[in-house]
Structure formats: structure tokens, C-alpha cells
Amino acid sequence: MRTFLSGLLTLIAMAAIVLAFPSLWVKERLVDSDGFVANITPMAQNEQVQDYLAGQIADGVAEETGIALTAPVVEPAARAYTHSDAFEADFVDVVSQQHAWLFDEPSAGSDTTTxxxxxxxxxNRVIAQTGVDARVSGPILVPLTGSGGAGLEAGRYHEVGQQxxxxxxASLLVAVAAGVLALVIARRRSTVLAWLGVGVVASAVFAWAVALFFADRAKDEVEAAEEGGREVSAVIIDSAATDLQDLALIxxxxxxxxxxxxxxxxVTLGRR
Structure with missing residues (x-):
């Protein structure tokens, strides 16, 4: 009876372990706002991200002033800004906006399609750096997805994130409880330990597969974005997927x- 119960608990623990690791990563690194920001913030040092936002900033200045020649004039200053230390704090704000769009429940009457x-x-920071005594009230909005229902709707992952x-x-609690009970009840604890290790390896393999699926699915979601935004989104998505894959290896x-x-x-106990 002890052997059967220990075996059953070991199987339950293994199944829970397989779910626990990737779901905890998603919870901590994507669903949680602080974790999401921490995961994406290093992208502020990515040259492709910096150049894309520099171009958007220059275009924003041109649109606000109504002078088409403003963008070529301001763009060097914008590039200098996006390559500076001051850029990271503002980038964190933009990343936080992105997380709020995806995981917060949208307010009534708001545009939920783009x-x-x-x-x-x-x-405004770039304008200040050029020495021009001016400030735009905004908002200056950069569409990251397509309109008309394409792309990521507001609050798309609100319920999924909660689930x-x-x-x-739940999986972490079950894995710990079932694993400890299996070890306590087992006649051969070393065998149970080995099988729990197999569960950890299986969890890593599953997490690696989740990373590949996540990357492909997320890129499909932003397929409707304009080319620059789509390429930057792909860089950020690949970075998040790589983070999960690196942890899976560990x-x-x-x-x-x-x-x-x-x-x-x-083996040691068997010899004894």
C-alpha cells in the first residue's frame, strides 16, 4: 500500500512540476507588471529599438509643429537621446503602457482595437535637448498594432493572466505537497527522488516548447503592425522567449x- 500511494503521489508531483515552472515564469515575467518591465527594460539598449523610437520621436515633432523639415533636423538629437542613459527611464514608461494595454481590463468606451x-x-525631452523653448502637450501616440480589429485588443490577456x-x-503547491508526502511515505526514497528529477527535466523541456510557441504566437499577433513596429516587437518577443529558454536550461x-x-x-542503498 505504501509503495502504491508513494508512486501515485510521485506521478501527481511530476505532473504538477511540469506545469509549475513555465506557468510561474509566465506569471512572474509577463503577467506581473514589475516582472514584465524588468524583463523588457534591457531592450532599451537594443540599437534597433533605439533607432525605431528615434524615428517615431522625430516624426512626432514634425506632426506637432506641422513643419515637414523638422523630422530630419530633430532626428539626430532624437538618436542621441535614445542612445543616452536618460532614455531607459522613459522606455520603462512606454513598456508599462504596453503591459497595461495587454493585461488591464479596458475602460468603458475606450478604443480597444489599436x-x-x-x-x-x-x-519633449528631445525638444529640450535641442535648446528650443517649446513643449508639446500631446498626446503623441505611436500605433503598435493594426486597426480594425487586427492585432492585440486591449485587455486581451486580462483573464488569461489571472488563470x-x-x-x-496551485501547481507549485501540489508539486511541493505531493513530492514531500511521496518521499515521506516511500520505502525507497532515492527512487522517488530520481523520478522527481525526471519531472523537473520534463518541465524544462515543456518550458522550452512553450517559449517557441509563445514566440510564434506573439509574432502572429503583431503581424498587422507597420513594418518598423513589427520588427521591434519581434526583437522584444525573441528576448522574452530567450529568457525562458535560458532558465529552462538551468x-x-x-x-x-x-x-x-x-x-x-x-545504487548505494542496494549495495548495502
Missing amino acids: MQLDITDMV ITAMAY VGAVGVGVVVLGVLGR
């Missing part, structure tokens, strides 16, 4: 270590 990022503060958060906590290595520890323990 994600637009307000870069007014960026434009993933609940699944992350988790997989830990799992292999647990398997080896369990096997060695089983």
Missing part, C-alpha cells in the same frame, strides 16, 4: 542533477 503608446515625454497566476500557485540541469543523486542513492 495599441498606441504615448511618447509625448520622449518628444495562469492561479495555475502557477532547470533542466538541476533536474539531471537530482536524477543522478537519486540513482546514486539507490
